[in-house]
Amino acid sequence: MKKNHNIIEMRNIIKRYPLTVANDNVNFYLRKNTIHCLVGENGAGKSTLMKILVGAVGADAGEIILNGEKCFFHSPLDSLTAGIGMVWQHFMLVDDFRVWENVVLGAEPGNSVFIDHSEATEKIAEISKRYSLAIDIDKKISDLSVGEAQRVEIIKLLYRNVDILILDEPTAVLTPQEVSRLYEMIFRLKKEGKSVIFITHKLREITEVADEVTVMRQGRLAGFLKKEDVTADKIAALMVGREVRQIKNTEKAATRETILETRGICFEEKGVKKLNEISFKISRGEIVGIAGVEGNGQKELVDVLMGIEKNHSGKILFEGEDITSLETSARIRMGISHIPQDRQKQGLIEEFSMADNSILGRLRHFGGRFSIDFGKRDRISDELISRFDIRPPKKELLAGNFSGGNQQKIVVGREIYFDPKFLIAAHPTRGVDIGAIEKIHSEILKIRKRGVGVLLISSELSEIFALSDYFFVIFEGSLSGPFYPSRISAEEVGLVMAGKRVNGEK
Ligand SMILES: Nc1ncnc2c1ncn2[C@@H]1O[C@H](COP(=O)(O)OP(=O)(O)OP(=O)(O)O)[C@@H](O)[C@H]1O
Ligand SMILES: [Mg+2]
Numbered sequence: 001m002k003k004n005h006n007i008i009e010m011r012n013i014i015k016r017y018p019l020t021v022a023n024d025n026v027n028f029y030l031r032k033n034t035i036h037c038l039v040g041e042n043g044a045g046k047s048t049l050m051k052i053l054v055g056a057v058g059a060d061a062g063e064i065i066l067n068g069e070k071c072f073f074h075s076p077l078d079s080l081t082a083g084i085g086m087v088w089q090h091f092m093l094v095d096d097f098r099v100w101e102n103v104v105l106g107a108e109p110g111n112s113v114f115i116d117h118s119e120a121t122e123k124i125a126e127i128s129k130r131y132s133l134a135i136d137i138d139k140k141i142s143d144l145s146v147g148e149a150q151r152v153e154i155i156k157l158l159y160r161n162v163d164i165l166i167l168d169e170p171t172a173v174l175t176p177q178e179v180s181r182l183y184e185m186i187f188r189l190k191k192e193g194k195s196v197i198f199i200t201h202k203l204r205e206i207t208e209v210a211d212e213v214t215v216m217r218q219g220r221l222a223g224f225l226k227k228e229d230v231t232a233d234k235i236a237a238l239m240v241g242r243e244v245r246q247i248k249n250t251e252k253a254a255t256r257e258t259i260l261e262t263r264g265i266c267f268e269e270k271g272v273k274k275l276n277e278i279s280f281k282i283s284r285g286e287i288v289g290i291a292g293v294e295g296n297g298q299k300e301l302v303d304v305l306m307g308i309e310k311n312h313s314g315k316i317l318f319e320g321e322d323i324t325s326l327e328t329s330a331r332i333r334m335g336i337s338h339i340p341q342d343r344q345k346q347g348l349i350e351e352f353s354m355a356d357n358s359i360l361g362r363l364r365h366f367g368g369r370f371s372i373d374f375g376k377r378d379r380i381s382d383e384l385i386s387r388f389d390i391r392p393p394k395k396e397l398l399a400g401n402f403s404g405g406n407q408q409k410i411v412v413g414r415e416i417y418f419d420p421k422f423l424i425a426a427h428p429t430r431g432v433d434i435g436a437i438e439k440i441h442s443e444i445l446k447i448r449k450r451g452v453g454v455l456l457i458s459s460e461l462s463e464i465f466a467l468s469d470y471f472f473v474i475f476e477g478s479l480s481g482p483f484y485p486s487r488i489s490a491e492e493v494g495l496v497m498a499g500k501r502v503n504g505e506k
């Protein structure tokens with residue numbers, strides 16, 4: 001008999017939640033020495049399947065076979081001991097600790113009470129060199145960029161010698177440069193005979209890294225492909241079950257009437273210049289993009305525009321009125337809407353139902369401060385559910401129990417729903433599947449047509465090119481541009497994003 005080369009087999013996995021069947025008789029296997037992409041629409045059950053594999057969530061039925069033996073993990077720590085490590089879609093690092101402390105936490109060398117600092121740092125240095133995971137080990141977690149934090153999560157697992165690394169949408173938060181480094185790391189792992197499970201929504205990434213692909217749809221297995229059979233079209237068809245259109249902004253902006261203007265905004269934090277003389281004007285019915293590698297001031301700019309950060313110089317004008325000193329709530333009341341870059345921290349209250357989240361920050365639409373028109377709230381949430389295809393279609397489900405992409409749809413839906421005059425959209429399609437990208441892009445174009453001004457902040461160049469009337473590139477807090485999608489190539493923009501000066505600039 002042929003030897004079985006699967007290191008992991010998950011057989012007939014079933015996981016039911018009160019309102020959904022997250023995994024409905026799913027079979028999944030992973031072979032040694034492969035990069036296996038796990039793909040599928042938002043809410044398809046990918047994260048759940050992996051949580052079951054590592055023992056974070058218990059299955060209702062099914063079995064897991066590891067190296068030919070039936071096994072059952074009670075917790076992620078349990079599976080880690082068996083060599084399986086997972087980097088979660090939303091990380092779990094201890095903010096106040098330093099990088100190296102986070103890495104060794106729970107796996108201290110030497111005596112477990114006293115951490116041997118030099119031994120630990122040596123080992124971390126070796127790992128970060130071998131796997132191209134550069135990191136400053138003395139930095140505090142709270143001072144890291146998301147990409148760096150992810151590197152720490154990965155180092156933490158490699159420090160424990162995992163053979164199987166599970167990455168749940170790792171690239172959703174990475175810059176293009178970081179993505180290629182991540183690739184280097186996983187290819188290196190493969191060379192060493194290890195295996196990687198890679199969850200992603202990006203078709204290009206699947207074709208770039210996958211040896212094998214498992215596609216899920218609505219809790220079930222939708223298909224399995226080997227490298228030689230993988231094409232972007234095939235995967236898209238398996239994932240969504242229909243053809244996906246690429247949305248494009250082809251119409252000219254309707255007016256030249258300025259709605260939002262910034263004048264010379266400067267912002268400094270801890271002695272570092274985060275925003276440098278930011279001035280732009282956005283008209284009604286116009287989409288202005290801000291492209292850039294994350295961490296170059298985008299977050300600070302949004303915080304300043306929304307009044308979350310007030311410690312800056314320069315002015316913000318909205319419909320000609322100076323709003324520089326207004327509170328966030330006042331700005332929202334004036335019609336400025338905001339899709340935050342971090343849906344978990346700023347966009348949602350996970351312990352509230354989807355229905356309550358669909359009116360978050362919009363109480364003025366609901367009579368008084370203390371009385372909520374529940375009927376109206378429910379109508380709005382039902383409408384958001386159908387308009388944005390939020391799954392499961394259950395408004396009573398807690399926001400935290402929706403899948404990552406569906407949480408994003410709730411936030412986007414709400415921010416578009418209440419007839420804003422101006423929308424600040426920071427990474428509006430982060431973590432959503434290709435079908436939902438189409439939906440969100442067409443909704444953004446729809447409100448633009450109605451005369452809403454849009455500031456689109458994105459690190460996805462394809463998104464900037466598809467939607468913007470024109471765009472700027474932000475680098476180390478300064479803007480270059482404007483650039484027009486039809487007059488510049490993605491490659492050229494990539495160089496500007498990496499700090500290259502364009503013609504005419506010094
Ligand atoms: N704790 C929970 N309680 C109730 N339902 C849950 C819970 N966790 C997950 N679900 C549901 O299970 C289904 C599968 O979710 P899962 O997070 O596995 O999807 P996913 O494929 O990872 O999606 P995404 O691409 O959006 O991250 C979803 O409908 C989700 O709402
Ligand atoms: Mg997920």
